[in-house]
Amino acid sequence: MNVTINRDLLLENLTNVSRALSTKTPMPVLTGIKFEITKNKMYLTASNNEISIQAQLNEGNKLKLEGEGSFVVPGKILSDIIRKLDANEVQFKVVEDNVIKIYANRSDFTLNALEKDNFPLISFAESNTFIKLDIGTLKQIIRKTTFATSLSESRAILTGVCLNLSNNKLEAISTDSFRLAKIYLNVNEELPELSVVIPSKSLDELNKIIIDDNENDIELHFSPTKILFKYKNLLFQSRLIDGVYPNTSSLIPTEFLTSIKFNKTELIKTIDLMSLFTNIESSNIIQLQLNPDKTVEIKSTTSEIGEGKEELIPLECSNPVSFKIAFSAKYFLEAVRSFDSSEIVVHFTGEIKPFIVTGEYDVNLTQLILPVRVS
């Protein structure tokens, strides 16, 4: 078996596939990338408990294949070698069953292969239930929801993003029970009726691989226990999280006491500055106070450090009442940063009631935050 491949092509695909490599695993073979050579194609595959990624490469100018078969190479060291290599072409030879020889320019390498028979059989089967999205849209969905998922495994279902499809609407929701992110999308085609929960980490890894070049679409294939993303020459598969996602539809308020429009950059700067006077132990709490003269005061205090206060003049205020609310600076910052609009609106319903953030140019996005009671 003999593989000759362009160095850049190999590196690009190794980098993508490596995102599914296991680091700590009771199965050493999962620290490896499987090379599978058939008549005119080569497949590179890596897998961990959450995701599996396969790259498919066709024989051609940049890839020459001799023989058929497979071998598993330690993934990290191989990627490191190819990255540091100053060569146009790399050649792989399997000299014995467990030894891989790599030749490139004036260098050669001998790598101990991993036991290929231990590599799990992974089916990347496409499904009849699938939708097509453009890359930009999927990247938006990921960027605007995954940060609000839970980090704690105590309620595993909340560590994922819930994707609901029905009629002509696609909706993505995430919540860690202290805040909630919701984005929806109207599409022209009839969508299958379904609801799945995708691990937030899988989506973040996928987001690092897909590039919004206005040229490629991505296909999402749904099966009962997994989701398969088809993108260029890559298959990216993630397990789904089992369980029933909580019904969040009634949580988002629709009537408000007052709505305040801010310049996003200015608001972020102020919150960021005031965060200095908070700490994780007290959940990074800051206070917002609206005054009848339409000014807004952001304030924070810790007994050890002291107190910070900044006045903001909002762009608009629907109802300038005397109003005070306290919430996590971290959650609020993450929510505000998820908007593309340069102006955002914070809608309050009451001093201890959930409030939402919306943005002029992010019509389909709502971020909700639960306030905290302060004495």
Added chain:
Amino acid sequence: MNVTINRDLLLENLTNVSRALSTKTPMPVLTGIKFEITKNKMYLTASNNEISIQAQLNEGNKLKLEGEGSFVVPGKILSDIIRKLDANEVQFKVVEDNVIKIYANRSDFTLNALEKDNFPLISFAESNTFIKLDIGTLKQIIRKTTFATSLSESRAILTGVCLNLSNNKLEAISTDSFRLAKIYLNVNEELPELSVVIPSKSLDELNKIIIDDNENDIELHFSPTKILFKYKNLLFQSRLIDGVYPNTSSLIPTEFLTSIKFNKTELIKTIDLMSLFTNIESSNIIQLQLNPDKTVEIKSTTSEIGEGKEELIPLECSNPVSFKIAFSAKYFLEAVRSFDSSEIVVHFTGEIKPFIVTGEYDVNLTQLILPVRVS
């Protein structure tokens, strides 16, 4: 007491002085920066066990002072506030003995001061024994020696850089007993006769502060237990390491079996690639083999991963004998990278004897490395 200061001027000086802030310390006051206001001047001072830094600011356009006295503000939080602040001017007011008010634009802050009476009295006294260096030269000395000092406190003297002055020569030496860096400098003036050992960490911190703008010099003032650097409006003082520095003058070989000249970038690339097949447990050992046909082979092996080998064609070789030597890839890389020359020469004396690295345009620099015996 009342201080009004330009925000950028304050930030620059806080950033410099902060390099001497203590993080973990049994003396909480050392996490603070002392503000000292006299008639027309303000001093900012910070100190830890190793170094003390003082910035001196004169009253003028960018600094207005009212009253005299001093206060100590928590250093990290103050720097963070000023860095994140969107303001041209910042005003400090001491409202009670232990409360500092800070006003800037639409923000205000209340900080708990640290107990100023606990702040140590630090003398930044200049000495009659001093020399003047240009910043570029001092930065070179630091960059080319500190990496070779020891990290282990077991022989504290080796954690510093030894600076020897005599006649018209300044010499800096560092060694961790496995390698040695030596740089010297001929100067036009008569230097005082002395030898001091400066903590490597102090020099690295100093190097972050001083900027080679071809405009400023730096003065080095020597006292029995400390060294004071005068740079622009800053005083940077470090303790010296007590003890006798080992005599290293006889260690550097002067006659060689063979000298090999390499392109520096090419050599670094090869060593870096071969480092992948080494590990810390085996001290990152690689092997260099010179062949009678003047080719050089760099090789490394670990039983777990495999083996790497690359052939280099050196630019020159004084004596193409059959020759093999093994050494730490890490030490060799650090040594080679310390040269500014694009071509470097490695001079070998024997297979288990120390070898040195020199560079065409680094006439005053010698890097020495001890090889290891391999079976």
